Amino acid sequence: MIGRFGLGRATSLRAQLGVGAALLAVAALLSALLTIEGMRYMGERIDSSIAAERRIDRYAALSTQVSQFLVVATEAVQTGLSPERRTERLRGLTENIAATFGHLRTDLVEAVAEAQRFGLDAQSRQATQSLAIARMEAQFSRMREELLSGDTSRDRLRGSLDTFSLNFDPLINTAVREEIRMRGQVLAEIAGLRWRLTWIAVATGLGAVLVAAWVQYGLVRPQFQRLDMLEEAAQRLGREDFAVALPEDRSDEIGRVITETNRAARVLGARAREVEEEWARLNDTVAQRTEELRAANVELSRIDEDRRRFFADISHELRTPLTVILMEAQLAQKTTDPAEGLKIIEGRALRLNRRIDDLLRIARSESGRLTLSSAPVELAECLTDAVVDSEALVQSAGMSLTLDCPAGFVARGDANWLRQLTTGLIQNAVRHAREGGAVDISATEGGPGFEIHVADNGPGIPPDLQSVVFERFRKGSASEGFGIGLALAKWVMEEQGGTISLQSPRSETGRGLRVTLGIPKAEG
Structure with a gap:
């Protein structure tokens, strides 16, 4: 399998493992880069979706504020309030609407800048939204100025309010629909990106599995098989079985160890045969000397046993008369006439003397046996x-x-x-x-x-x-x-x-x- 990937038998094991490690590193790096890039792009599209949602909320707030403005303005016109009073009543609503327009302009500026990364079409749509905001803001400004001026009649003011209402609603509805469409497009892009990233991850995972399988079955497993052969050879050498002949089919690091193991087995086998021959000669010499020592030891054991038996027996023999002498001496001390006891002691002492003479005679003899x-x-x-x-x-x-x-x-x-x-x-x-x-x-x-x-x-x-x-x-x-x-x-x-x-x-x-x-x- 290594040959099919361009790594021949003469390639260094270190180089083979380096290639395998490099492939695994490339697979890991590629997977990391794809993940990082996908997450970055996904984050940008999610930010675009959130921005579109935020603009939709601002359009809704603007619509509500304008509706409140129209209600208050219509009431002020119908009640005939003076321009100063109308200005005072509409000041808060006017400021809120102006702030909302400001937020929308800022959001659209950011959206146009962000759309540059996604192409000309997205940027043109965001620019169109900016124009719509400008028209809505211009219509509102013109209607507010007429409403707050003192030269306009009541009927004309009502006409201006109606005209503004008719023109403003289509503009804001169009803007909201465009934002909803853009948000949907962003969500669709996110879904498509997720699908692509999923398949890329699957492909990268399969590639990593294939690389790992090649490393395992093409690099690691064959080397472990060779190491197992080396272990078995070492165990055989430890059991003094020197008939070891491992296959020397590669010149890598393990191959060199195998070559040295075979050489060591041959040398040890030759030395073992020499030692065995020397050992046989030594055994013959030791057996001869052992037999001579055994014969001498048998003779010494016989003499020692005879003497040991003699001393053990004679110690018992001497104990008896000594015991009698001691008892007679104790009895003689308790009687008024110790003559009889002394007579017995004298007899026992004579017998003890005879036994001591036997001991001396036997100690001088060679047999060590009692006669x-x-x-x-x-x-x-x-x-x-x-x-x-x-x-x-x-x-x-x-x-x-x-x-x-x-x-x-x-x-x-x-x-x-x-x-x-x-x-x-x-x-x-x-x-x-x-x-x-x-x-x-x-x-x-x-x-x-x-x-x-x-x-x-x-x-x-x-x-x-x-x-x-x-x-x-x-x-x-x-x-x-x-x-x-x-x-x-x-x-x-x-x-x-x-x-x-x-x-x-x-x-x-x-x-x-x-x-x-x-x-x-x-x-x-």
């Missing part, structure tokens, strides 16, 4: 030691502790750890089941080994927690949990070939908790 002994264990003796270790704690809690273990039950395992686990289970019962009032410990023979039962009458463990209480650092609903104790107990029992399980609530009471330690029998 468990495997020897025959007299369960009655082991459980009795656990009861003795816990008596002070149970008594301070106001609870009862019972033990039922037949003699002759000999298991295989680590006696110290088995005693310590039993003590820990008793402490858990005291901590969480104090309102139950009792802790029962029993040992039974079952299958290939023995079972140690630690039972209480407390609230027990909710069903949704029973599957997770053996996880490390797992706590129950209270602030003090089973966490590390049961996790340690599970690990120690499994390392000795045993088991640990729990039942909550207990079947015989409908509440409480029973923890069962399964340990193999000693051989022979």
Whole structure:
């Protein structure tokens, strides 16, 4: 479409938009000039119509004034008033008529001057009206002079009045008809001008619409289509899609941007391929180094996990004898004979010393794992030691502790750890089941080994927690949990070939908790 209007593909986009803007400006200027000229001409014709209407009103006023003058003059003549009296009575009417004639002359002078802009015919008609006014004014002056003179007889005065009336009325009627005709002609010209201005406005509007349509569809819309292609190309480049090939069919400003975009896409595509190759080589190197680091990290994680487990477990192991020592010391202060308490403190201190020795040995080792002994264990003796270790704690809690273990039950395992686990289970019962009032410990023979039962009458463990209480650092609903104790107990029992399980609530009471330690029998 641009080509059809004489703007080729090589024309600058700035020039094309300039042409479009110039055409729109010309259309707007033409419309404004036509509007201004039409309004000016319309105003002049309306002024002419108003002037004609004003002259018609003055003719009507003149006719009324002359009629009043004739009535008063006729009465004065019939009554035989003297010239002085007639002059006095007619002075006001005479002055009004003279003023009206003056206004009419002024209006006609302005009308003649204005008629020069509309041609010779209009000017001649206005001049004719001026002559008619002059004749009417001359007749009135002549009749007034005869009326006011003292030499004229009454009959002649009446004749003069009649003659004036007969001659004056046709003149003023002719003048009024001419003004009405001229006013009608002006109104007709106004109507014709309005019709012409309407069609000119329609034609100008259509021209402006055509120019705007050409600007939109011939200039703006094609450029926006090209800009849309550029936007899509930029989005593709942003998505790292460098297969961009825009049509380079114009050499204007947008065409140059398209050319540079295609060049940038080619350069970026080449760089992307180079980067991809370098990235592949880097990935291979990183994968190799990562595998080496992963293997080293696995080894470090294993060592760290072993040490972390050791320190977590040993901290729990050391807490129990320290608690017993503290309780015995408090009880010894309340008794008169502290020897028994000091004996227990001495025994617990010796056991604590053995655990510290274990800690030092493990800290120097590479594995970081606890070493468990495997020897025959007299369960009655082991459980009795656990009861003795816990008596002070149970008594301070106001609870009862019972033990039922037949003699002759000999298991295989680590006696110290088995005693310590039993003590820990008793402490858990005291901590969480104090309102139950009792802790029962029993040992039974079952299958290939023995079972140690630690039972209480407390609230027990909710069903949704029973599957997770053996996880490390797992706590129950209270602030003090089973966490590390049961996790340690599970690990120690499994390392000795045993088991640990729990039942909550207990079947015989409908509440409480029973923890069962399964340990193999000693051989022979």
